[in-house]
Amino acid sequence: MKFAASLKEESVLLNIENLSTKIKTADGILTVLEDVNFTVEKGEIMAIVGESGSGKSMTINSILKLLPKNLIEEYKGSIKVAGKDVITLNENKMREIRGRRISLVAQNAMTSLDPSYRVGKQIVEIIVEKTNKTKSQAKEKALSLLAQMGIDDPERIFQSYPHQLSGGLRQRVVIAMSLACDPDLIIADEPTSALDPTVQLQVLDLFTKINREFGTAILIITHDFGVVARIAHKVAVMYAGQIVEYGEVGDIIDHPEHPYTQSLLKCIPDMDWIFKEGVHKKPLFQIKGELPNLLELPQGCRFSSRCHLAKDECHVTKPLLKKQQRYKSNHSVRCVLTERSH
Numbered sequence: 065m066k067f068a069a070s071l072k073e074e075s076v077l078l079n080i081e082n083l084s085t086k087i088k089t090a091d092g093i094l095t096v097l098e099d100v101n102f103t104v105e106k107g108e109i110m111a112i113v114g115e116s117g118s119g120k121s122m123t124i125n126s127i128l129k130l131l132p133k134n135l136i137e138e139y140k141g142s143i144k145v146a147g148k149d150v151i152t153l154n155e156n157k158m159r160e161i162r163g164r165r166i167s168l169v170a171q172n173a174m175t176s177l178d179p180s181y182r183v184g185k186q187i188v189e190i191i192v193e194k195t196n197k198t199k200s201q202a203k204e205k206a207l208s209l210l211a212q213m214g215i216d217d218p219e220r221i222f223q224s225y226p227h228q229l230s231g232g233l234r235q236r237v238v239i240a241m242s243l244a245c246d247p248d249l250i251i252a253d254e255p256t257s258a259l260d261p262t263v264q265l266q267v268l269d270l271f272t273k274i275n276r277e278f279g280t281a282i283l284i285i286t287h288d289f290g291v292v293a294r295i296a297h298k299v300a301v302m303y304a305g306q307i308v309e310y311g312e313v314g315d316i317i318d319h320p321e322h323p324y325t326q327s328l329l330k331c332i333p334d335m336d337w338i339f340k341e342g343v344h345k346k347p348l349f350q351i352k353g354e355l356p357n358l359l360e361l362p363q364g365c366r367f368s369s370r371c372h373l374a375k376d377e378c379h380v381t382k383p384l385l386k387k388q389q390r391y392k393s394n395h396s397v398r399c400v401l402t403e404r405s406h
């Protein structure tokens with residue numbers, strides 16, 4: 065049976081409520097996600113930002129049901145795609161969602177490309193497998209997609225093997241592949257972190273172009289608030305498996321409420337001093353300390369041990385993600401101090 069309604073008929077493409085994921089490890093049970101709530105709407109670019117280990121990839125794996133069964137201790141809540149809860153869908157139905165409704169662009173293009181086949185053949189195969197197109201129609205579509213990715217000589221790239229292409233070109237090819245079945249949502253997992261800085265900007269701008277021209281929603285995963293600022297409309301700041309701040313990007317950059325968000329924003333390099341003074345004159349800000357051990361989470365706020373503002377209550381009271389009424393938009397923060405100060 066075909067997956068019922070097209071996501072494009074819904075304004076909310078992805079709705080996650082109270083998602084909690086625990087995994088089994090040799091050391092014990094890890095709470096990798098807890099109380100995760102967010103939505104991605106039609107035509108929106110949403111970002112999830114956080115340090116390494118904060119749970120960004122686990123969120124993607126939970127959405128796409130890519131967690132190995134033997135690893136899962138708990139996987140509960142609701143992950144609705146076009147109103148259907150993927151948590152209860154079987155593997156056949158999930159395959160209809162993956163690739164067709166939601167496609168994934170990984171950090172390293174080589175994980176998505178087979179080194180032994182020309183890239184054109186790989187794009188054509190996906191189109192033929194997932195749509196009713198013939199091989200020649202699929203080739204036409206593949207060439208058109210490559211051209212739309214800003215590739216000047218699509219025929220040459222179509223005939224190339226992955227190792228003959230630069231990192232930036234490979235990532236453009238993978239992004240073209242992700243669009244092969246006209247998905248409603250692309251999930252891009254750190255899609256630029258393996259690229260040179262100038263190529264990173266070009267690839268980010270390509271996502272913006274795709275969003276504007278195709279109307280495809282994008283969920284981008286990053287550790288870099290600079291990426292968020294450049295392309296996203298909405299952001300969830302993630303720390304130790306929880307969303308600690310959520311809302312419109314403009315609101316959060318202008319009024320970061322959570323001390324962790326404030327710290328992440330300080331980590332964005334100021335391009336002016338890089339170009340004017342040289343990279344060695346001003347060290348980049350680093351957040352001191354480490355993420356808590358997910359086997360022994362603190363009783364109170366998970367960021368409390370690294371927070372320069374933490375008070376006694378922060379170590380004992382579990383903060384909830386609460387909408388801040390003073391903002392018109394849905395700006396939510398998980399911090400007891402924010403609650404007190406307004």
Ligand SMILES: Nc1ncnc2c1ncn2[C@@H]1O[C@H](COP(=O)(O)OP(=O)(O)OP(=O)(O)O)[C@@H](O)[C@H]1O
Pocket residue numbers: 089094096114115116117118119120121122123135287358
């Ligand atoms: N297979 C696994 N076995 C044990 N622990 C795991 C496994 N996969 C993830 N984790 C742990 O789950 C937590 C969340 O990991 P996750 O990969 O989602 O973080 P991330 O924010 O995506 O980090 P990165 O940016 O480094 O990819 C981390 O503490 C990580 O060590």
